[in-house]
Amino acid sequence: MRTDTTARYSRTHGFPMYYAFRAYGDYINGSYNRRGYFSGGINRQSNIGMNPVKSNIIRGGFGSRSSGIIS
Amino acid sequence: MVRHQITPRLNWQDKVEQLGFGFHTTDELYWDESAYYSLSPGEVEHIEQVTSELWELCLEAVQFVIDEKMYDQFRIPRAFVPLIEKSWNDDHPSIYGRFDLCLRDGALKMYEFNADTPTSLFEAGLVQWHWLQDVSPEKDQFNSIHEKLISTWRYLRQFMYDAPLHFACVRNSLEDLTTTEYLRDCAIQAGFDTKHLYMDEIGWDTNNHGFADMEGLPVRNIFKLYPWEYMVAETFGNHIPSDRNRALWIEPAWKMLLSNKAILPVLWGLNPGHPNLLECHFDPFGMKNYVKKPVFSREGANVSLFKDGFLKEQTIGAYGEEGCVYQELFELPSFDGNHPVIGSWVIGQEPAGIGIRESRALITDNMSRFVPHLMDTR
Numbered sequence: 001m002r003t004d005t006t007a008r009y010s011r012t013h014g015f016p017m018y019y020a021f022r023a024y025g026d027y028i029n030g031s032y033n034r035r036g037y038f039s040g041g042i043n044r045q046s047n048i049g050m051n052p053v054k055s056n057i058i059r060g061g062f063g064s065r066s067s068g069i070i071s
Numbered sequence: 072m073v074r075h076q077i078t079p080r081l082n083w084q085d086k087v088e089q090l091g092f093g094f095h096t097t098d099e100l101y102w103d104e105s106a107y108y109s110l111s112p113g114e115v116e117h118i119e120q121v122t123s124e125l126w127e128l129c130l131e132a133v134q135f136v137i138d139e140k141m142y143d144q145f146r147i148p149r150a151f152v153p154l155i156e157k158s159w160n161d162d163h164p165s166i167y168g169r170f171d172l173c174l175r176d177g178a179l180k181m182y183e184f185n186a187d188t189p190t191s192l193f194e195a196g197l198v199q200w201h202w203l204q205d206v207s208p209e210k211d212q213f214n215s216i217h218e219k220l221i222s223t224w225r226y227l228r229q230f231m232y233d234a235p236l237h238f239a240c241v242r243n244s245l246e247d248l249t250t251t252e253y254l255r256d257c258a259i260q261a262g263f264d265t266k267h268l269y270m271d272e273i274g275w276d277t278n279n280h281g282f283a284d285m286e287g288l289p290v291r292n293i294f295k296l297y298p299w300e301y302m303v304a305e306t307f308g309n310h311i312p313s314d315r316n317r318a319l320w321i322e323p324a325w326k327m328l329l330s331n332k333a334i335l336p337v338l339w340g341l342n343p344g345h346p347n348l349l350e351c352h353f354d355p356f357g358m359k360n361y362v363k364k365p366v367f368s369r370e371g372a373n374v375s376l377f378k379d380g381f382l383k384e385q386t387i388g389a390y391g392e393e394g395c396v397y398q399e400l401f402e403l404p405s406f407d408g409n410h411p412v413i414g415s416w417v418i419g420q421e422p423a424g425i426g427i428r429e430s431r432a433l434i435t436d437n438m439s440r441f442v443p444h445l446m447d448t449r
């Protein structure tokens with residue numbers, strides 16, 4: 001048998017959650033509605049900005065196929 | 072193996088979403104707990120033993136392909152051959168893979184090995200385990216996926232750079248993001264400092280000639296849920312061989328050989344008549360009942376099923392120009408019109424558990440449903 005351990009999260013995660021990613025929703029008149037997703041896993045720096053530190057870095061050379069690539 | 076129909080848990084959507092499982096329903100139901108499969112301990116032991124043996128056969132097949140330099144048959148660009156061979160010879164870290172197996176009338180046959188970007192990991196490792204705790208906590212499940220992911224990440228740390236472990240996937244796919252985040256979660260529990268980024272956010276530092284993250288810091292260890300065959304065809308793929316940081320990509324480059332359907336004729340050629348392999352060739356080889364699969368196909372796309380020489384079933388998709396393999400037809404069993412395929416996980420080189428996906432058609436595609444299982448000891 002197994003046990004489910006609790007992740008130790010670093011401050012980079014933003015939310016003190018048990019899982020790195022989770023959805024949330026509610027019921028209205030007995031019908032379930034998904035409202036959105038929490039994710040503390042996406043880096044706050046995740047933008048393509050004009051920071052001079054980034055000036056020598058080019059992006060976009062991977063990921064041209066953006067739909068799910070699962071198998 | 073028996074299929075049972077049951078009443079789903081009350082508010083099951085809420086229960087699974089609390090775990091972070093947001094793609095339980097798309098246009099159709101994906102997580103289906105209106106049924107479950109029970110397996111006997113003997114069946115579980117059989118799957119475990121066969122998975123272990125198939126993994127050994129796969130490693131021997133990779134060595135054979137490298138020794139015989141069969142890269143053209145695998146459509147591998149020449150520029151990436153040194154990378155593949157180095158990752159193999161240096162034993163670069165690998166975390167997982169999933170065999171797709173068919174269990175019918177006591178026979179267990181391998182359809183293929185999803186070695187590079189397998190998913191349904193989160194559902195198999197976590198969601199079905201929590202289902203079992205709610206529905207039948209006294210029963211067991213063939214499932215040590217979660218523990219093995221953590222212990223394997225912990226083991227791999229000594230073979231990786233003393234640097235953050237990045238996790239990358241494509242945008243706009245909740246399934247891919249969830250799978251990647253689950254793996255990252257397990258790595259955190261194994262003590263890694265981690266970062267997430269999307270594939271298109273991976274940067275190339277033109278001054279330092281290395282990959283960079285969104286903070287401009289070097290990428291040295293990176294898990295990517297993105298196929299190698301896409302990477303080698305894209306702009307940044309050409310940078311990988313000249314990366315001064317020599318980043319460790321997980322899964323490693325040699326998995327390009329195992330995730331390619333061209334490995335199936337190689338496996339058969341090395342082990343003809345093996346009880347867990349299906350006859351497979353680069354042409355129909357006189358077979359009347361066979362399945363034609365593109366070497367790069369994913370999720371059952373562009374698969375054609377022939378019976379008595381006639382096309383019986385096929386799926387559409389964008390694959391096929393790269394060449395095909397022809398595999399002996401071994402039909403999935405039918406449980407009231409439901410056809411289950413067993414996804415048997417290898418994590419850290421060991422069998423780790425299963426997830427079952429079933430479909431109404433004989434070809435399991437991306438509209439299949441994940442159905443939980445338990446081990447019945449009675």
